[in-house]
Amino acid sequence: MRKTTKRSEKIGAESAASGNAGIPAPGEGKRGEAGYLGYLLRQAGAAHRLRMERALTDLGITPPQFVVLTMLVAYPGISGADLARLAALTPQTVSVIVGNLERDGAIERRPHPVHGRIQQIGVTEAGLALLKQCRTRVKKLEAQMIEGFSAGEEQVIRRWLASLAREGEAGGLQALS
Template sequence: MMRKSASITKSKLEQRVSRQEATVRVPAPGEGKRGEQGYLGYLLRQAHAAVRLKMERTLADLGVTSPQFAVLTMLNAYPGLSGADVARLTFLTPQTVGVIIRNLERDGAILMTPHPVHGRIQQWTLTPRGATLLKACRDRVLELEKRLVTGLDGKAEVTVRRWLAGIAADLQDEA
């Protein structure tokens, strides 16, 4: 069996070490491919991650996570949803929603009632405690939303909202 010469092996090793030692500067949000030259899908995901992190920090002292806030919001908007409906509306897995629902129910924020026709389906609604908690969360999230639209006039905000909702509506047919 033939062995590679020591000089070839050493040369490849030196190249690998040299590449590892070279420091690559990761661009900050808004720079390079993380900025206007980036793919729209990546930019949407980057923006979502930044908003979610800020929301988590904003709601932390209330003991609410952003997925819990999403569940409370949807139950407020559409009382009587099933866990499966909540999962679809919040983009969470049914398992995650199950944990969130159990925790919110344990804390007295939501209440389960059986479906009037389909006994196996559980419907969820906010309790007065849940409504109070949601209001405290919404006050903080609305401040974050104001920050998101800084620099946009009313017409531009409507355009952005229409564009984002249109993407979801358009691409959902292909899923």
């Protein structure tokens, strides 16, 4: 058991009493327009993921499972490694997700017709029905995200986000000298 001192007890009591008084709310201080763009992207991504989790939870699916199903439908016959890259997940995570989706009957694995050791992953009818329900909910979330933007502004945002992703794939932004 760790021995505490009066000083450490006082510091702990001060921290507990202050709560989150020094931490700005999202959208304020460095968590707002004055913040670093990378942090703001991370903060927005975390908030969006939480909204997606809440929207999909009663369907028994997680946001990464939704992404995997989406990519399997969009790009049939892709390998597990390609699926991991497309979903921006590790191969190990994709392996677990595929196992869970298979257990739940949303996907099925079949031997490749030519290469016996390769397995193809296909989305079942139940998986397609689940994905349809998920898409309806995710489209509502996306509509809320772009509310107040014109179609042109939305296109600029999409182009900017896609360019950031391309730059990441190509090795990132050039270091400033």
